[in-house]
Amino acid sequence: MYIKKTGVILSAAVLAISMLAGCGSGDSGTEPEALAVLKDGKYEPPITIAIGKQLDENAGKYKTGESVDDNVLTRWALENLGIKTQTTLLGGDAGNYNTKLRLALTGSEKLPDLFPVYDTTLANDLIESGRVKEVTEDIAKYMPARLKEIYKQYPTTFNPVVRDGKVYGMAISPNLTEGQVMLIRQDWLDSLQLEAPTTIDEFESVIAAFTNEDPDGNGKNDTYGFTFSGKDGYNTGWVSDPVMIFSAYTGKKLPMQWSEENGKLAYGSVADGNKEALAKLRDWYSKGYLNKELATQGAWDAIADFTEGKAGIIVGRPWLYDSVKDVEKNVKGAKVKAYATIQGVDGDRTYQNGQLNDGYFMFNKDFSNMEAFFLYYDKLYDAAFGTGDFQYGYAQGYDYDIVDGEVVFDPTKFNEPMDAIQGVGKMAFTKNTPAVYPAGKNFYDLANGAKPDNGPLMAADSAQQTTKDGYVISYENRDSLLPSAFNGPPTATMQTSWEQLTTMEKETFTKIIYGNEPLEAYDAFVQNWYAKGGTQITEEVNEWYAGTNTKDAMTKMGLE
Template sequence: MKKTGITLSSLLLIAGLLAGCSSDNKGSNSAAEATLKDGKYDPPIKITIAKQQDENAGKYINGESLNDNVLTRWGTKNLGITIETTLLGGDAAQYNTKLRLALTGSEKLPDVLPVYDTSLENDLIQSGLVKDITEDINKYMPDRLKEIYKQYPTTFNPVIQDGKVYGMAISPNLTEGEVMLIRQDWLDKLNLKAPTTIDEFEKVIAAFTNDDPDGDGKQDTYGFDFSGKDSYNTGWVSDSVMIFSAFTGKNLPGSWHEENGKLTYGSVADGNKEALAKLRDWYSKGYLNKELATQGAWDALADFTEGKAGIIIGRPWLYGSVKDVEANVKGAKISAYPTINGVSGDKTYQSGQLNDGVFMFNKDFNNMEAFFLYYDKLYDAAFGTGDFKYGYAQGYDYDIVDGQVTFDSKKFNTPLDAVQGVGKMAFTKNTPSVDGPGKSFEDLAGGAKADTGVLMRSEALDQTMKDGYVISYKNSESLLPSAFNGPPTKTMQSSWEQLTTMEKETFTKIIYSKEPLSAYDDFVKQWNEKGGTKITEEVNAWYENASKVDVMSNMGLK
């Protein structure tokens, strides 16, 4: 868990002093004052939200801004609902800090709170400042959304306490898996094939390092580019988890795996030592990026984009973020490939993601029906229906030129350098999806005609990205969501930060050859002694209890 700077004990002390004046944020009109007629509120109501910006958000055209853009105006005009961001954070740490300040009264707590940290979710529940939405889901959630949430019952685990539901997953959906993006021109120049085993992978990255694949007469390239700053299992881009899984199977670093009804922590499972030995060897030979321990997932992309590295692993859309190398380096070509098989011959696994955070709600928020109305409408972009058949806004994320729908921003009636991410202007932070790991791309590859908005958007992507999504869909069984996604256990609250810091430092020092390989055995021993054994017991007790709790019926989701 990341350090937040505010402890739960101090939080609850202050929150107790502030009880009764924690929030007056009920929107510009209460539910009793506003009338919903023909799908629109009159007079209009306001919903305030918290928002974490990511790397690609906050980009606006036409003089628009956070609270005045094409999507906020659509909501006011068509639904009588004005969305206003009143708490804004940049990266995850800053955003979490601002939410914690809101809990103490230093910041006003908005109506709708997207939360991305299970520790913070638990603290919000304990504070008494967020509402039980069990009945709201039953009463107000549209049937279309209910059908989606029925598919992902475990996403409620972090926000259920004492049989009450204090939140809901943000856009639940099994997201796409990761693929290898490889410099195809380097493979071709060196007469190599894409690797399918750990030995073939080593052969390729050795050649990419030593055999001058860019032809400049210098040994200035390397094989495998990934991030080790935050963890060795990023789950989205610049990932190295494939190498660990090659030796550990389904036991992934930083994740909990269930087998025969028991949960185990992946970072202390058999096989990690062998994976670290392999990475250690590769690092000493120059096959890996030298700054991997100081580069975050997004930062690590730079070497690949600049033509210095030959392989990077991430979700299929990663191609869109690194394809500049094809424009900037003569002859550069990227291809997408499946991740390699493990040492036993079985496929490797990777972390599956079922949702990006949860929605929680201010206890004084009275417009849940309006929230669900707006949220359901955002899903029109996922289903290709309603106002958002092709995208959220013509001239922003699609256009119609000479009677034909186009998603190429340079061909818009008013050309743009890049498509506007209108979905990132919403409180979901990303456009909701029901495509899973890439069903629409598999359908297109199978000959389906691009005759719906969803299929048309998928068809319009770069071929390399489409290839990646097909690979993702075909290998969807390799996606493993962590079996533990509940609130931090008692011992986690006091020991988890220390344990995860020890884990990351040990793994990095071994890879850097600053500690002997035997340091991994010492780490496992200390991990258990310093709370790991107790945490494992608590996690398994949670898992056993979670399997017995049935709140889905109370929410009308059965």
Template sequence: MKEQKRKLLPTMVLAGVISLTAITSACGNNNNAPDNANASKEPSNTASAENTNAGSEAKDVKYDPPITVTYLRPWGPDVKFKSGEDQDNNVHTKWALDKFGIQLKNQWIAPSTNNAFETKLRLSLATNEKMPDIISYRGDFTLVRELIDSGRFVDAGELFDKYASQVWKDAMNEDPTVWYPYMEDGKRIGIPILDYAYNGDPVMWIREDWMQKLGLSAPKTLDDLEKVMDAFTNQDPDGNGKKDTYGLAIGFKNWINTWMSDAGWIFGAYGTMPNQWNKTADGKLEYGSVTEGSKKALATLQSWMSKGYLPTEAGLYDETKAAEDFTAGKAGIVVGPHWMPAWPLEDVKKNNKDAQYKAYPLPAGPDGKVGRHGTSNSNGVVLINAEMKHPEAFFAYQNYLFEQYANPQVGGEFENGLAEGYDWVTVDGQVKTDAASTGGYAPEKYTLTFDGARIPSLNMQVLSKLANGEEATTPFEKKLKMSTPQPMLEAAKIVQEQKDSVLPQMFTGAPTKTMQTSNDILGKMEKDTFSQIIYGKAPVDSFDKFVEKWKSSGGDKITQEVNEWYQSVSGGTK
């Protein structure tokens, strides 16, 4: 599946859009990794070296004399340094030098804002400038494909198999599909940067004070939900004597299936997910927007719009604007991630100090189906230069973070955080990790992979455990308990309980040949048809003509190409 200068189809970026320090700034991991390598030892400088002791060998490396590892990564405005420190000289670079004899050095520095990093990197590629040893990146997948297509980066999958520790491999194996976007002819060119699983998966948030006032029960099905929305629309739940409230806050300016205030779960109740490629029972991929389930979901949305349960401005609302109707007290329901109490739901109390909200499971459709979009286990990629002299150095560094930082043990180096005086301090004999005490420094943001190291399943599992009232025993659990409010814990538990309802985006490759020529036309056709049906300007049966035209205008060919891609990557991942 070779194509010149291919561009990767953007996937849903939910957790990349929102970063919640209170939830996701985890501490380290378990096993102590010795750093007593023989000073005279010269680690291999190629992927085919005779060193076969895999992760343990990379873990034990300490370079004497020290080596320099050059790298590039965008630096966001949220990265804060102490006076006298910067991207090349800080508490983390000093740690890497002391621990491994590795001097981390930015080849150049550019901010993540206004595409400054992307512009400079593309210029470096175009002028054939020397690439750094490592590129760590989250953002424009088109740029990732340009880097992969340049041929200047090694088969990182081979290096990973050789040098990654078992802790890191186990974390990666929680979802092997994270490799798919970075594969080329069966080779895994980029190493996915792991993130917390389910972090953007939605639950249903409902005004609990309205529920209690109107004597309503928890909605378990779409029919139940319709009764709740009807009451919120027609029974004056805010008690102001005006008909100025409605049921569900949604916005589809950016599309139906988005990271917050979306309607994808309505389609999920009919067994599909729009605007993405879903896996069928026979193991093939189909485009969710052209299925019979989408037609049924559109009929439901049309009915709800005609009854006043949805905002008339839904087509103009983006995700944030739609959620503002909930916080303003206009809407009684909004759907979004478990972390919404951190932002923006608490704003509802600015308008009404007595307002209450609560997380509920997503409702089932007529056939008992529940469906929601998923969150990828990865949020970025690491590319390793084919000319890097010591590629095992990156694995020595990252193995240690996975083993010691991702889920630290009591008494371990990172039990309280990454660096004392930065993300944790001792005040009157007590360890403090809150921003007011620490000054808001977050040294995990100085790391090559932006967050240190994350085990995808760990965060949500711990939140669910805490929601059940179980004792927090590990450093990771204790930190989450201190930083996570109860509504968030309860929502996380619901996310875990409904995890089997996830309909993940299955196509994460570069746009196929036909996509490159037809996607814009097909996308406009889809948006126009869906909007016309939802607003009642076209009958539901017009969906059938849309499907026919979609297929004949390139959709059938794209479906073939997508399935060819899927077979190539699903058969090639180890």
């Protein structure tokens, strides 16, 4: 993907903009500020933008004396852009954040000026409430050219936030995510003289050996084959994911998401092949090949079993290695290697949930400084392009350092060594560092002879070999990534029945795997799914799909 490396286009004239508390009033709840002007790319006097923020498992890790509103990135924005961000809505995990945002929507609390939304149901409710800003003209007027080049490549990401040709939000850093790989205990394979599995039968043979043949050689029956999380369903899309086992039997019809075939959308959890996948998982569970607490374990719990040396295979995006590599320190002789996910029973590849974005930016209806937002947002992309102040990363001594004239990305080799880099991208309102190229491309280019002559390539080159290998594998298999064909607002019947159907699905799948229900319970589930709203939902989803047309909105935004 080629993206023209243009910067923010600013008028040569001084642009005067009146500001009311981050340029909003009413709901934004901030105090009136003095008249601010944008001069040479910086607001004088500084302006304040109230934001909402979700802190995930890797965010909120600040150096001593720093915090969510006072850290190296917020100080940079204030000094260089004249923009201060003030967090007025802060949540923990996704559920906690969504609860707080919904309380702000339905209660007396005030919505921030800018806030990410990670749930399309909540996005729909926000639009229906009339409390979020319509931003069609703002995008056309203020979005910098290089960002427009990115957004025009992902028109479907606007589906959840378009109503009657008007746009009420925008995807956060749209880009196709990296695919998943298998991380396998290579030392276990070697000790048992096994090859990495490429088919479902080979996979079964390996996890059986990992469970029964003492791969760690300690004389104890304390290992098992495959760890994953079933707590949040059976298609996480990122880590601790068993979806390749389902896809081995269902192909492109993945559980918990919608796929397209011959112009029609269908829900993957009721597709042919799921019963066979459940039968296989049920058999493996009964034989001890899987983690016994999979139904109650979240993704990071499943990861812990691998890191502690209990499990032999885990599936996730390539960066997962950085989260499990401690097993190589914790267990003498442990070695982890990345491999491509297995093939399906028909010899075709298995497929995965390919996400195009992580949530949506939405704005308080009274927020009137979209230009400031785009100025800041565009600057954050410098870390991905390797340009501007962020050509190597966001902050020297945090996510990179310069040691004896050389750019260094290994935190243990910094001038002031650290155990791990500071995730400065996690401190931003984007929650993650934006990406501009197909995920893994930098690693693929390096593996094929490219020179690490810019910041992003240098950072990729500094990664550990297992991480590099994983990204190359995921990039080479990027055609296996399938974004859900339905990403619109909940249909009428979804709003009344989807939660019940989803609960029924997870409970049925788990009970079958655990052996608490017969395999035939899947057939009853399919019948009940259609009878209790699935038929109507499928019709409504297809009506939405037939009427989906973002073309007019894209034209209005200047993204045609």
